[in-house]
Amino acid sequence: MRADARRNLERIRAAASEAFAEHGLDAPLEDIARRAGVSAGTIYHRFGSREGLMDAAVSDIAARKLDAAIAATTGTTPWERFESYVSALGEVQAADPAFNDVVALRYPHAGELRSVHERAIAQAETLMRAAQADGSLRPDADPSDIGRLIWLNAQAIRLGGDWWRRGLGFFLDGLSRTRHDQ
Amino acid sequence: MRADARRNLERIRAAASEAFAEHGLDAPLEDIARRAGVSAGTIYHRFGSREGLMDAAVSDIAARKLDAAIAATTGTTPWERFESYVSALGEVQAADPAFNDVVALRYPHAGELRSVHERAIAQAETLMRAAQADGSLRPDADPSDIGRLIWLNAQAIRLGGDWWRRGLGFFLDGLSRTRHDQ
DNA sequence: TCTCAAATTGAGAGTACCTCAAGATAGCCT
Protein backbone atom coordinates (compact mmCIF):
# COMPACT_ATOMS: atom_id res chain seq x y z
CA MET A 1 0.00 0.00 0.00
CA ARG A 2 1.23 3.45 -0.89
CA ALA A 3 2.28 5.78 1.92
CA ASP A 4 -0.49 8.30 1.20
CA ALA A 5 -3.03 5.53 1.23
CA ARG A 6 -1.80 4.23 4.55
CA ARG A 7 -1.97 7.72 5.99
CA ASN A 8 -5.53 8.19 4.79
CA LEU A 9 -6.53 4.78 6.06
CA GLU A 10 -5.38 5.69 9.54
CA ARG A 11 -7.09 9.05 9.46
CA ILE A 12 -10.31 7.45 8.32
CA ARG A 13 -10.11 4.80 10.99
CA ALA A 14 -9.51 7.42 13.66
CA ALA A 15 -12.34 9.63 12.43
CA ALA A 16 -14.67 6.64 12.28
CA SER A 17 -13.84 5.51 15.80
CA GLU A 18 -14.63 8.95 17.11
CA ALA A 19 -17.81 9.38 15.14
CA PHE A 20 -19.11 5.93 15.98
CA ALA A 21 -18.31 6.34 19.66
CA GLU A 22 -20.17 9.65 19.72
CA HIS A 23 -23.20 8.85 17.61
CA GLY A 24 -23.37 5.08 17.39
CA LEU A 25 -22.92 3.03 14.26
CA ASP A 26 -25.43 5.16 12.30
CA ALA A 27 -22.98 8.04 12.05
CA PRO A 28 -23.08 9.30 8.44
CA LEU A 29 -20.08 8.21 6.39
CA GLU A 30 -19.94 11.64 4.83
CA ASP A 31 -19.20 13.15 8.22
CA ILE A 32 -16.45 10.65 8.76
CA ALA A 33 -15.02 11.39 5.33
CA ARG A 34 -15.06 15.12 6.05
CA ARG A 35 -13.39 14.66 9.43
CA ALA A 36 -10.72 12.55 7.78
CA GLY A 37 -10.25 15.04 4.96
CA VAL A 38 -11.10 12.59 2.19
CA SER A 39 -14.10 12.01 -0.02
CA ALA A 40 -16.69 9.36 0.73
CA GLY A 41 -15.52 7.43 -2.30
CA THR A 42 -12.18 6.77 -0.65
CA ILE A 43 -13.85 5.05 2.27
CA TYR A 44 -15.67 2.71 -0.07
CA HIS A 45 -12.49 2.08 -2.02
CA ARG A 46 -10.60 1.16 1.16
CA PHE A 47 -13.20 -0.59 3.25
CA GLY A 48 -15.67 -1.83 0.67
CA SER A 49 -18.74 -0.91 2.64
CA ARG A 50 -20.06 0.69 5.75
CA GLU A 51 -19.79 -2.68 7.47
CA GLY A 52 -16.17 -3.02 6.43
CA LEU A 53 -15.36 0.31 7.99
CA MET A 54 -17.18 -0.58 11.18
CA ASP A 55 -15.26 -3.83 11.42
CA ALA A 56 -11.97 -2.00 10.94
CA ALA A 57 -12.73 0.91 13.24
CA VAL A 58 -14.72 -0.63 16.05
CA SER A 59 -14.22 -4.37 16.40
CA ASP A 60 -10.96 -4.25 18.38
CA ILE A 61 -12.31 -1.69 20.79
CA ALA A 62 -15.57 -3.59 21.09
CA ALA A 63 -13.79 -6.87 21.75
CA ARG A 64 -11.73 -5.24 24.47
CA LYS A 65 -14.78 -3.69 26.06
CA LEU A 66 -16.48 -7.05 26.06
CA ASP A 67 -13.42 -8.56 27.73
CA ALA A 68 -13.64 -5.84 30.34
CA ALA A 69 -17.28 -6.64 31.02
CA ILE A 70 -16.47 -10.31 31.36
CA ALA A 71 -13.58 -9.49 33.67
CA ALA A 72 -15.79 -7.24 35.77
CA THR A 73 -18.12 -10.12 36.49
CA THR A 74 -18.12 -10.99 40.17
CA GLY A 75 -20.21 -13.04 42.54
CA THR A 76 -19.97 -16.17 44.61
CA THR A 77 -23.07 -17.97 43.33
CA PRO A 78 -23.89 -18.81 39.72
CA TRP A 79 -26.90 -16.52 39.92
CA GLU A 80 -24.81 -13.63 41.18
CA ARG A 81 -22.31 -14.13 38.39
CA PHE A 82 -25.07 -14.18 35.80
CA GLU A 83 -26.66 -11.03 37.16
CA SER A 84 -23.31 -9.36 37.52
CA TYR A 85 -22.29 -10.08 33.95
CA VAL A 86 -25.50 -8.83 32.39
CA SER A 87 -25.30 -5.66 34.47
CA ALA A 88 -21.64 -5.07 33.72
CA LEU A 89 -22.30 -5.55 30.04
CA GLY A 90 -25.14 -3.05 30.28
CA GLU A 91 -22.88 -0.48 31.92
CA VAL A 92 -20.41 -0.76 29.07
CA GLN A 93 -23.22 -0.56 26.53
CA ALA A 94 -24.59 2.55 28.20
CA ALA A 95 -21.18 4.20 28.13
CA ASP A 96 -20.60 3.61 24.40
CA PRO A 97 -23.35 3.86 21.77
CA ALA A 98 -21.23 1.99 19.24
CA PHE A 99 -20.69 -0.91 21.60
CA ASN A 100 -24.39 -0.90 22.34
CA ASP A 101 -25.07 -1.21 18.62
CA VAL A 102 -22.62 -4.10 18.43
CA VAL A 103 -24.34 -5.94 21.26
CA ALA A 104 -27.73 -5.28 19.65
CA LEU A 105 -26.39 -6.57 16.32
CA ARG A 106 -27.65 -3.50 14.51
CA TYR A 107 -25.46 -4.40 11.52
CA PRO A 108 -25.52 -8.18 11.17
CA HIS A 109 -23.37 -8.10 8.04
CA ALA A 110 -20.34 -6.71 9.82
CA GLY A 111 -18.59 -10.01 10.45
CA GLU A 112 -16.13 -8.96 13.13
CA LEU A 113 -18.79 -7.11 15.04
CA ARG A 114 -21.04 -10.10 14.74
CA SER A 115 -18.37 -12.23 16.38
CA VAL A 116 -18.17 -9.86 19.31
CA HIS A 117 -21.95 -9.92 19.59
CA GLU A 118 -21.99 -13.69 19.52
CA ARG A 119 -19.32 -13.92 22.15
CA ALA A 120 -21.26 -11.54 24.39
CA ILE A 121 -24.36 -13.68 24.07
CA ALA A 122 -22.50 -16.97 24.44
CA GLN A 123 -21.00 -15.77 27.68
CA ALA A 124 -24.45 -14.90 28.99
CA GLU A 125 -25.76 -18.30 27.93
CA THR A 126 -22.97 -20.07 29.75
CA LEU A 127 -23.61 -18.20 32.97
CA MET A 128 -27.32 -18.70 32.52
CA ARG A 129 -26.99 -22.46 32.21
CA ALA A 130 -24.84 -22.56 35.31
CA ALA A 131 -27.46 -20.62 37.25
CA GLN A 132 -30.12 -22.91 35.91
CA ALA A 133 -28.17 -26.03 36.91
CA ASP A 134 -27.81 -24.49 40.32
CA GLY A 135 -31.55 -24.02 40.59
CA SER A 136 -31.45 -20.26 41.01
CA LEU A 137 -32.76 -19.49 37.52
CA ARG A 138 -36.18 -20.67 36.48
CA PRO A 139 -35.99 -23.93 34.56
CA ASP A 140 -38.52 -22.96 31.91
CA ALA A 141 -36.30 -20.17 30.60
CA ASP A 142 -34.41 -21.16 27.50
CA PRO A 143 -30.81 -20.11 26.81
CA SER A 144 -32.05 -18.57 23.59
CA ASP A 145 -34.08 -16.15 25.70
CA ILE A 146 -31.00 -14.41 26.97
CA GLY A 147 -29.99 -13.12 23.55
CA ARG A 148 -33.35 -11.48 23.16
CA LEU A 149 -33.29 -10.08 26.67
CA ILE A 150 -29.92 -8.52 25.99
CA TRP A 151 -31.24 -7.13 22.72
CA LEU A 152 -34.20 -5.64 24.57
CA ASN A 153 -31.92 -4.17 27.18
CA ALA A 154 -29.90 -2.58 24.39
CA GLN A 155 -33.09 -0.90 23.18
CA ALA A 156 -33.77 0.37 26.70
CA ILE A 157 -30.24 1.77 26.79
CA ARG A 158 -30.79 3.45 23.43
CA LEU A 159 -33.74 5.25 25.00
CA GLY A 160 -31.21 7.16 27.03
CA GLY A 161 -31.08 7.89 30.71
CA ASP A 162 -30.77 5.48 33.57
CA TRP A 163 -34.08 3.68 33.43
CA TRP A 164 -32.60 0.61 31.78
CA ARG A 165 -31.16 -0.42 35.15
CA ARG A 166 -34.64 -0.61 36.63
CA GLY A 167 -35.99 -2.41 33.59
CA LEU A 168 -33.19 -4.91 33.70
CA GLY A 169 -33.86 -5.41 37.38
CA PHE A 170 -37.47 -6.36 36.69
CA PHE A 171 -36.35 -8.73 33.98
CA LEU A 172 -33.79 -10.42 36.17
CA ASP A 173 -36.33 -10.78 38.95
CA GLY A 174 -38.62 -12.41 36.42
CA LEU A 175 -35.91 -14.85 35.46
CA SER A 176 -35.02 -15.78 39.00
CA ARG A 177 -36.37 -18.97 40.35
CA THR A 178 -37.82 -17.81 43.62
CA ARG A 179 -41.36 -16.89 42.75
CA HIS A 180 -42.00 -20.11 40.88
CA ASP A 181 -41.58 -22.23 43.99
CA GLN A 182 -44.81 -20.94 45.36
CA MET B 1 -63.65 22.13 -0.24
CA ARG B 2 -63.91 21.42 -3.92
CA ALA B 3 -65.34 18.08 -4.98
CA ASP B 4 -62.11 16.91 -6.60
CA ALA B 5 -60.19 17.79 -3.47
CA ARG B 6 -62.59 15.81 -1.29
CA ARG B 7 -62.28 12.85 -3.61
CA ASN B 8 -58.50 12.95 -3.43
CA LEU B 9 -58.55 13.38 0.31
CA GLU B 10 -60.54 10.20 0.70
CA ARG B 11 -58.32 8.28 -1.66
CA ILE B 12 -55.23 9.45 0.19
CA ARG B 13 -56.71 8.55 3.53
CA ALA B 14 -57.62 5.08 2.29
CA ALA B 15 -54.20 4.51 0.73
CA ALA B 16 -52.51 5.71 3.90
CA SER B 17 -54.57 3.43 6.15
CA GLU B 18 -53.61 0.46 4.04
CA ALA B 19 -49.95 1.33 3.77
CA PHE B 20 -49.62 2.12 7.48
CA ALA B 21 -51.39 -1.07 8.48
CA GLU B 22 -49.09 -3.10 6.25
CA HIS B 23 -45.75 -1.47 6.92
CA GLY B 24 -46.18 0.57 10.07
CA LEU B 25 -46.02 4.33 10.33
CA ASP B 26 -42.71 4.46 8.42
CA ALA B 27 -44.42 3.67 5.11
CA PRO B 28 -42.98 6.09 2.52
CA LEU B 29 -45.37 8.92 1.70
CA GLU B 30 -44.41 8.61 -1.93
CA ASP B 31 -45.84 5.09 -2.00
CA ILE B 32 -49.04 6.35 -0.47
CA ALA B 33 -49.21 9.15 -3.02
CA ARG B 34 -48.73 6.68 -5.87
CA ARG B 35 -51.40 4.34 -4.51
CA ALA B 36 -53.78 7.26 -4.24
CA GLY B 37 -52.91 8.51 -7.73
CA VAL B 38 -51.71 11.93 -6.60
CA SER B 39 -48.33 13.53 -6.17
CA ALA B 40 -46.61 13.76 -2.80
CA GLY B 41 -47.11 17.52 -2.81
CA THR B 42 -50.86 17.03 -2.57
CA ILE B 43 -50.49 15.11 0.67
CA TYR B 44 -48.48 17.92 2.20
CA HIS B 45 -50.95 20.48 0.96
CA ARG B 46 -53.86 18.59 2.52
CA PHE B 47 -52.40 17.22 5.70
CA GLY B 48 -49.53 19.57 6.39
CA SER B 49 -47.09 16.88 7.38
CA ARG B 50 -46.53 13.20 7.77
CA GLU B 51 -47.90 13.49 11.31
CA GLY B 52 -51.04 15.20 10.05
CA LEU B 53 -51.67 12.35 7.65
CA MET B 54 -51.10 9.76 10.35
CA ASP B 55 -53.55 11.53 12.63
CA ALA B 56 -56.14 11.61 9.87
CA ALA B 57 -55.62 8.08 8.64
CA VAL B 58 -54.87 6.10 11.77
CA SER B 59 -56.11 7.76 14.96
CA ASP B 60 -59.72 6.60 14.73
CA ILE B 61 -58.73 3.03 14.03
CA ALA B 62 -56.09 3.14 16.73
CA ALA B 63 -58.54 4.52 19.28
CA ARG B 64 -60.99 1.75 18.47
CA LYS B 65 -58.32 -0.91 18.78
CA LEU B 66 -57.32 0.48 22.13
CA ASP B 67 -60.95 0.35 23.23
CA ALA B 68 -61.05 -3.27 22.14
CA ALA B 69 -57.96 -4.09 24.20
CA ILE B 70 -59.46 -2.39 27.22
CA ALA B 71 -62.72 -4.26 26.68
CA ALA B 72 -60.86 -7.56 26.33
CA THR B 73 -59.40 -7.14 29.79
CA THR B 74 -60.64 -9.84 32.13
CA GLY B 75 -59.76 -11.23 35.54
CA THR B 76 -61.12 -11.34 39.03
CA THR B 77 -58.15 -9.90 40.90
CA PRO B 78 -56.46 -6.57 40.29
CA TRP B 79 -53.27 -8.39 39.30
CA GLU B 80 -55.11 -10.54 36.80
CA ARG B 81 -56.72 -7.49 35.26
CA PHE B 82 -53.37 -5.73 34.99
CA GLU B 83 -51.72 -8.75 33.39
CA SER B 84 -54.70 -9.31 31.13
CA TYR B 85 -54.72 -5.73 29.87
CA VAL B 86 -51.03 -5.58 29.08
CA SER B 87 -51.27 -8.90 27.24
CA ALA B 88 -54.39 -7.92 25.32
CA LEU B 89 -52.77 -4.66 24.33
CA GLY B 90 -49.74 -6.61 23.14
CA GLU B 91 -51.90 -8.88 21.02
CA VAL B 92 -53.43 -5.90 19.28
CA GLN B 93 -50.01 -4.33 18.82
CA ALA B 94 -48.66 -7.53 17.32
CA ALA B 95 -51.56 -7.70 14.87
CA ASP B 96 -51.11 -4.15 13.56
CA PRO B 97 -47.70 -2.53 13.03
CA ALA B 98 -49.26 0.92 12.87
CA PHE B 99 -50.97 0.46 16.21
CA ASN B 100 -47.72 -0.82 17.64
CA ASP B 101 -46.03 2.38 16.46
CA VAL B 102 -48.79 4.41 18.11
CA VAL B 103 -48.32 2.62 21.42
CA ALA B 104 -44.56 3.06 21.16
CA LEU B 105 -45.05 6.76 20.41
CA ARG B 106 -42.76 6.55 17.40
CA TYR B 107 -44.10 9.92 16.20
CA PRO B 108 -44.61 12.07 19.27
CA HIS B 109 -45.68 15.08 17.19
CA ALA B 110 -48.81 13.40 15.88
CA GLY B 111 -51.22 14.84 18.44
CA GLU B 112 -54.13 12.47 17.97
CA LEU B 113 -51.89 9.47 18.04
CA ARG B 114 -50.21 10.80 21.12
CA SER B 115 -53.57 10.94 22.86
CA VAL B 116 -54.21 7.31 22.06
CA HIS B 117 -50.77 6.43 23.36
CA GLU B 118 -51.35 8.37 26.54
CA ARG B 119 -54.69 6.73 27.10
CA ALA B 120 -53.12 3.29 26.63
CA ILE B 121 -50.48 4.08 29.23
CA ALA B 122 -52.91 5.73 31.63
CA GLN B 123 -55.07 2.64 31.59
CA ALA B 124 -52.07 0.49 32.45
CA GLU B 125 -51.11 2.86 35.25
CA THR B 126 -54.58 2.68 36.73
CA LEU B 127 -54.60 -1.09 36.74
CA MET B 128 -51.08 -1.11 38.08
CA ARG B 129 -51.96 1.08 41.03
CA ALA B 130 -54.90 -1.15 41.83
CA ALA B 131 -52.67 -4.21 41.80
CA GLN B 132 -50.17 -2.40 43.95
CA ALA B 133 -52.82 -1.35 46.46
CA ASP B 134 -53.92 -4.95 46.54
CA GLY B 135 -50.39 -6.06 47.34
CA SER B 136 -49.97 -8.27 44.31
CA LEU B 137 -47.57 -5.92 42.53
CA ARG B 138 -44.25 -5.05 44.11
CA PRO B 139 -44.44 -1.76 45.96
CA ASP B 140 -41.11 -0.46 44.73
CA ALA B 141 -42.34 -0.34 41.13
CA ASP B 142 -43.37 3.14 40.08
CA PRO B 143 -46.36 3.82 37.82
CA SER B 144 -43.97 5.58 35.46
CA ASP B 145 -42.26 2.24 34.93
CA ILE B 146 -45.21 0.83 33.07
CA GLY B 147 -44.95 3.28 30.19
CA ARG B 148 -41.39 2.21 29.63
CA LEU B 149 -42.24 -1.45 29.97
CA ILE B 150 -44.91 -1.07 27.34
CA TRP B 151 -42.47 0.77 25.12
CA LEU B 152 -39.99 -2.06 25.54
CA ASN B 153 -42.65 -4.60 24.75
CA ALA B 154 -43.43 -2.68 21.58
CA GLN B 155 -39.79 -3.05 20.57
CA ALA B 156 -39.98 -6.79 21.22
CA ILE B 157 -43.06 -6.94 19.03
CA ARG B 158 -41.26 -5.02 16.30
CA LEU B 159 -38.64 -7.76 16.33
CA GLY B 160 -41.26 -10.00 14.84
CA GLY B 161 -42.35 -13.46 15.79
CA ASP B 162 -43.92 -14.63 19.00
CA TRP B 163 -41.09 -14.19 21.43
CA TRP B 164 -42.53 -11.03 22.88
CA ARG B 165 -45.05 -13.11 24.79
CA ARG B 166 -42.26 -14.89 26.63
CA GLY B 167 -40.40 -11.64 27.23
CA LEU B 168 -43.52 -10.01 28.59
CA GLY B 169 -44.04 -13.01 30.82
CA PHE B 170 -40.62 -12.58 32.39
CA PHE B 171 -41.29 -8.90 32.90
CA LEU B 172 -44.64 -9.48 34.53
CA ASP B 173 -43.13 -12.09 36.79
CA GLY B 174 -40.52 -9.53 37.74
CA LEU B 175 -43.23 -7.04 38.61
CA SER B 176 -45.27 -9.43 40.64
CA ARG B 177 -44.99 -9.29 44.35
CA THR B 178 -44.52 -12.93 45.10
CA ARG B 179 -40.79 -13.34 44.96
CA HIS B 180 -40.12 -10.33 47.10
CA ASP B 181 -41.86 -11.80 50.10
CA GLN B 182 -39.11 -14.27 50.64
C1' DT C 1 12.85 12.44 -14.73
C1' DC C 2 9.59 9.41 -16.69
C1' DT C 3 6.04 6.21 -16.22
C1' DC C 4 2.16 3.64 -14.59
C1' DA C 5 -0.08 1.22 -10.96
C1' DA C 6 -2.43 2.82 -7.17
C1' DA C 7 -5.22 6.14 -5.05
C1' DT C 8 -8.57 9.77 -5.04
C1' DT C 9 -12.09 12.48 -6.56
C1' DG C 10 -16.59 14.20 -7.69
C1' DA C 11 -20.41 13.62 -10.46
C1' DG C 12 -24.34 10.75 -10.71
C1' DA C 13 -27.98 7.40 -9.67
C1' DG C 14 -31.03 5.89 -6.06
C1' DT C 15 -34.07 6.73 -1.79
C1' DA C 16 -36.66 9.55 0.95
C1' DC C 17 -38.34 14.12 2.97
C1' DC C 18 -40.52 18.44 2.35
C1' DT C 19 -41.47 23.15 -0.21
C1' DC C 20 -43.13 26.23 -3.46
C1' DA C 21 -43.87 28.72 -7.89
C1' DA C 22 -46.37 27.81 -11.74
C1' DG C 23 -49.94 25.71 -14.19
C1' DA C 24 -54.60 23.31 -14.33
C1' DT C 25 -59.45 23.24 -13.24
C1' DA C 26 -64.01 23.14 -10.71
C1' DG C 27 -67.85 25.46 -10.35
C1' DC C 28 -70.00 30.12 -9.29
C1' DC C 29 -71.91 33.92 -11.68
C1' DT C 30 -73.56 36.39 -15.41
Added chain:
DNA sequence: AGGCTATCTTGAGGTACTCTCAATTTGAGA
Protein backbone atom coordinates in the same frame (compact mmCIF):
# COMPACT_ATOMS: atom_id res chain seq x y z
C1' DA D 1 -72.83 28.59 -22.40
C1' DG D 2 -68.72 30.63 -21.25
C1' DG D 3 -65.52 33.33 -18.44
C1' DC D 4 -63.27 34.13 -14.20
C1' DT D 5 -60.92 33.11 -10.02
C1' DA D 6 -60.12 30.79 -5.88
C1' DT D 7 -58.77 26.36 -5.11
C1' DC D 8 -56.09 22.49 -6.11
C1' DT D 9 -52.33 19.85 -8.09
C1' DT D 10 -48.09 19.20 -10.00
C1' DG D 11 -43.26 18.44 -10.57
C1' DA D 12 -38.98 20.34 -10.18
C1' DG D 13 -35.69 21.51 -6.70
C1' DG D 14 -33.21 21.65 -2.22
C1' DT D 15 -31.63 18.62 1.67
C1' DA D 16 -29.52 14.53 3.57
C1' DC D 17 -27.71 10.17 3.00
C1' DT D 18 -25.89 5.79 0.45
C1' DC D 19 -23.00 3.71 -2.83
C1' DT D 20 -20.56 3.37 -7.68
C1' DC D 21 -17.47 4.33 -11.28
C1' DA D 22 -15.03 6.82 -15.05
C1' DA D 23 -11.71 10.22 -15.11
C1' DT D 24 -7.91 12.33 -13.03
C1' DT D 25 -4.08 12.91 -9.90
C1' DT D 26 -0.01 11.31 -7.62
C1' DG D 27 3.60 8.40 -5.25
C1' DA D 28 7.58 6.17 -5.94
C1' DG D 29 10.35 2.61 -8.55
C1' DA D 30 13.38 2.32 -12.67
